[in-house]
Amino acid sequence: xxxxxxxxxxxxxxxxxxxxxxxxxxxxxxxxxxxxxxxxxxxxxxxxxxxxxxxxxxxxxxxxxxxxxxxxxxxxxxxxxxxxxxxxxxxxxxxxxxxxxxxxxxxxxxxxxxxxxxxxxxxxxxxxxxxxxxxxxxxxxxxxxxxxxxxxxxxxxxxxxxxxxxxxxxxxxxxxxxxxxxxxxxxxxxxxxxxxxxxxxxxxxxxxxxxxxxxxxxxxxxxxxxxxxxxxxxxxxxxxxxxxxxxxxxxxxxxxxxxxxxxxxxxxxxxxxxxxxxxxxxxxxxxxxxxxxxxxxxxxxxxxxxxxxxxxxxxxxxxxxxxxxxxxxxxxxxxxxxxxxxxxxxxxxxxxxxxxxx
Amino acid sequence: xxxxxxxxxxxxxxxxxxxxxxxxxxxxxxxxxxxxxxxxxxxxxxxxxxxxxxxxxxxxxxxxxxxxxxxxxxxxxxxxxxxxxxxxxxxxxxxxxxxxxxxxxxxxxxxxxxxxxxxxxxxxxxxxxxxxxxxxxxxxxxxxxxxxxxxxxxxxxxxxxxxxxxxxxxxxxxxxxxxxxxxxxxxxxxxxxxxxxxxxxxxxxxxxxxxxxxxxxxxxxxxxxxxxxxxxxxxxxxxxxxxxxxxxxxxxxxxxxxxxxxxxxxxxxxxxxxxxxxxxxxxxxxxxxxxxxxxxxxxxxxxxxxxxxxxxxxxxxxxxxxxxxxxxxxxxxxxxxxxxxxxxxxxxxxxxxxxxxx
Ligand SMILES: Cc1ncc(COP(=O)(O)O)c(C=O)c1O
Ligand SMILES: Cc1ncc(COP(=O)(O)O)c(C=O)c1O
Numbered sequence: 094x095x096x097x098x099x100x101x102x103x104x105x106x107x108x109x110x111x112x113x114x115x116x117x118x119x120x121x122x123x124x125x126x127x128x129x130x131x132x133x134x135x136x137x138x139x140x141x142x143x144x145x146x147x148x149x150x151x152x153x154x155x156x157x158x159x160x161x162x163x164x165x166x167x168x169x170x171x172x173x174x175x176x177x178x179x180x181x182x183x184x185x186x187x188x189x190x191x192x193x194x195x196x197x198x199x200x201x202x203x204x205x206x207x208x209x210x211x212x213x214x215x216x217x218x219x220x221x222x223x224x225x226x227x228x229x230x231x232x233x234x235x236x237x238x239x240x241x242x243x244x245x246x247x248x249x250x251x252x253x254x255x256x257x258x259x260x261x262x263x264x265x266x267x268x269x270x271x272x273x274x275x276x277x278x279x280x281x282x283x284x285x286x287x288x289x290x291x292x293x294x295x296x297x298x299x300x301x302x303x304x305x306x307x308x309x310x311x312x313x314x315x316x317x318x319x320x321x322x323x324x325x326x327x328x329x330x331x332x333x334x335x336x337x338x339x340x341x342x343x344x345x346x347x348x349x350x351x352x353x354x355x356x357x358x359x360x361x362x363x364x365x366x367x368x369x370x371x372x373x374x375x376x377x378x379x380x381x382x383x384x385x386x387x388x389x390x391x392x393x394x395x396x397x398x399x400x401x402x403x404x405x406x407x408x409x410x411x412x413x414x415x416x417x418x419x420x421x422x423x424x425x426x427x428x429x430x431x432x433x434x435x436x437x438x439x440x441x442x443x444x445x446x447x448x449x450x451x
Numbered sequence: 452x453x454x455x456x457x458x459x460x461x462x463x464x465x466x467x468x469x470x471x472x473x474x475x476x477x478x479x480x481x482x483x484x485x486x487x488x489x490x491x492x493x494x495x496x497x498x499x500x501x502x503x504x505x506x507x508x509x510x511x512x513x514x515x516x517x518x519x520x521x522x523x524x525x526x527x528x529x530x531x532x533x534x535x536x537x538x539x540x541x542x543x544x545x546x547x548x549x550x551x552x553x554x555x556x557x558x559x560x561x562x563x564x565x566x567x568x569x570x571x572x573x574x575x576x577x578x579x580x581x582x583x584x585x586x587x588x589x590x591x592x593x594x595x596x597x598x599x600x601x602x603x604x605x606x607x608x609x610x611x612x613x614x615x616x617x618x619x620x621x622x623x624x625x626x627x628x629x630x631x632x633x634x635x636x637x638x639x640x641x642x643x644x645x646x647x648x649x650x651x652x653x654x655x656x657x658x659x660x661x662x663x664x665x666x667x668x669x670x671x672x673x674x675x676x677x678x679x680x681x682x683x684x685x686x687x688x689x690x691x692x693x694x695x696x697x698x699x700x701x702x703x704x705x706x707x708x709x710x711x712x713x714x715x716x717x718x719x720x721x722x723x724x725x726x727x728x729x730x731x732x733x734x735x736x737x738x739x740x741x742x743x744x745x746x747x748x749x750x751x752x753x754x755x756x757x758x759x760x761x762x763x764x765x766x767x768x769x770x771x772x773x774x775x776x777x778x779x780x781x782x783x784x785x786x787x788x789x790x791x792x793x794x795x796x797x798x799x800x801x802x803x804x805x806x807x808x809x
Contacts, residue, residue: 118510118599125509146506151483151612152476156593159517159649160656196656231599235514241476241589241614243686245656254509256599278641281675283634285654291517292650296643298518298554298603317639318676328601 102143112259150239162191163233171436196245225260268403281317286347329392389420460501470617508597520549521591529794554603583618626761639675644705687750747778
């Protein structure tokens with residue numbers, strides 16, 4: 094691939110000065126990375142350009158047939174002024190797995206990581222320095238053929254945009270209320286639940302709206318076949334501490350292989366805390382709860398790192414976990430992961446990638 | 452709603468003169484209809500404007516979380532020079548059902564039909580006059596909030612684009628080869644299979660690519676729970692003539708409620724041919740086939756109207772229908788529907804809507 098051309102903006106924006114101004118995903122930095130694909134030519138014209146609107150035919154495939162994939166990761170600025178990425182190779186590899194399911198051509202993970210580092214370095218003044226804040230990174234691919242007709246595209250855009258984001262929790266870890274969804278289904282084996290593609294999120298909107306109306310922050314999905322087994326939560330994976338053992342649903346094809354999930358499993362193993370990837374029946378949680386053995390429940394994901402579940406509801410069963418407070422395992426994981434991400438703890442696993450210094 | 456403003460193109464394109472030039476879905480007329488939505492304001496600024504690229508933020512919700520819906524219908528020019536739509540009210544009502552599943556605000560079906568008629572009238576010279584050709588109409592809605600974060604949008608675009616399209620069959624009805632898909636799943640109850648939304652088509656791409664590689668034109672989907680019951684085909688519904696009775700899978704929530712399907716059922720009832728909407732097991736088809744009772748199989752949809760199935764494969768069973776030729780029921784339905792659409796047969800059901808005269 095040729096080298097990346099750079100066109101600088103003539104119109105740099107003011108950077109947000111408080112995390113409140115930042116919010117999440119609504120402000121974007123001055124530049125973005127793009128490249129094109131065409132069948133027969135491959136990926137071409139990698140470029141950093143001023144952030145701005147895309148010009149897309151109203152017939153673009155991505156607007157009609159959902160041929161899109163995306164990723165989400167963050168750049169963290171440590172107190173030492175070092176800007177770090179957390180396991181970005183995992184994101185680009187997962188993007189390729191999503192690409193494969195959606196019949197989108199592979200990207201070169203190494204090249205994309207280089208492009209990302211170059212973009213973040215250019216935008217380094219946009220990386221928030223506030224505790225817990227970060228620069229959210231959104232790589233995505235869309236099919237752009239201006240042609241109606243259900244088929245995989247011959248033209249694609251790969252784009253990376255950056256968004257400065259405040260801390261997920263304003264005041265430390267805050268347990269959330271979640272219910273297990275009994276009507277709507279997000280994904281089923283043989284479907285595309287394992288891919289990070291728009292349709293999976295579109296499928297979740299109605300359930301999420303109903304959850305919000307009832308004062309819950311998210312729904313926990315059940316499998317699509319039997320509607321018995323726990324799958325995942327919104328944009329997070331699910332973990333339970335059951336009688337001293339941590340369990341999380343296995344990667345059976347219908348849930349996303351979270352990178353936080355994978356990291357949590359590694360940390361627990363390192364710490365000698367038993368952890369199992371297996372089917373988890375909603376009914377099993379109720380039985381454990383009734384016997385006092387459901388000690389903790391938490392979600393994992395890039396956005397919040399660890400999200401403790403204070404209350405979990407399934408049908409008529411309302412389960413309050415750890416008195417509605419953050420449990421010790423969730424807390425320890427949160428501290429370990431954020432410590433590595435912000436460079437206050439040694440990165441013994443080699444999970445971080447240094448980008449630049451501020 | 453205020454009246455529709457019209458901005459004419461200063462740069463009209465040449466119209467295709469042969470159906471070969473037309474193809475399907477690759478040429479677009481000179482104008483399109485658009486309107487915007489914002490929460491609190493409702494739909495606003497309905498307008499006919501020159502066909503051209505959309506300017507969309509790279510953060511637009513529709514490019515990330517698949518919050519999109521669409522419709523597909525056609526305008527037909529009869530030998531009498533009358534341009535007709537076929538049951539367009541059904542399309543706008545179905546669009547609203549898709550909107551509801553995808554948390555997109557309702558459109559006003561009557562207003563949209565008026566807008567469509569105005570647009571088609573303006574573009575009437577684009578309506579092909581060749582036998583079997585038509586003007587394909589694509590209404591669609593996309594969420595455009597420039598904001599990452601999985602939630603339903605507050606801003607939408609509703610757009611109608613028009614594409615002159617050649618006849619689906621170059622030389623009359625041509626039976627297709629289809630196999631029943633055993634691995635991939637398109638949709639499941641509780642999911643969004645009933646809605647016409649991008650994700651359902653994205654989910655189908657990999658299976659379709661594999662079918663093409665094996666020399667089949669499409670796959671026939673099975674239900675997502677038991678993978679036993681026939682659902683639908685690509686962008687078409689499925690019908691079988693079993694021992695003198697026509698059967699088609701019922702609308703259980705995971706398949707699209709085709710307008711051609713509904714019309715076929717009405718015609719069969721009118722003709723006194725027994726027709727049932729019910730579960731159809733793949734196994735049942737094989738058993739019927741082995742006893743010589745599987746007399747016909749065909750697909751229904753706006754694109755091809757009726758698509759006879761010449762060969763249907765499920766696992767190791769290869770079933771050749773009616774000697775691989777179009778059966779009499781498929782033929783009669785095709786003639787009846789196209790006769791109504793092109794005005795060569797009386798429209799006794801009141802299915803057509805006159806738009807203008809060429
Ligand atoms: C559906 C879904 N599950 C789980 C996750 C958690 O994955 P990760 O830990 O890689 O952020 C995400 C977010 O990326 C997601 O969208
Ligand atoms: C998934 C699916 N099923 C069935 C159909 C047939 O519907 P209709 O007869 O309304 O064109 C379509 C096409 O619109 C479709 O996309």
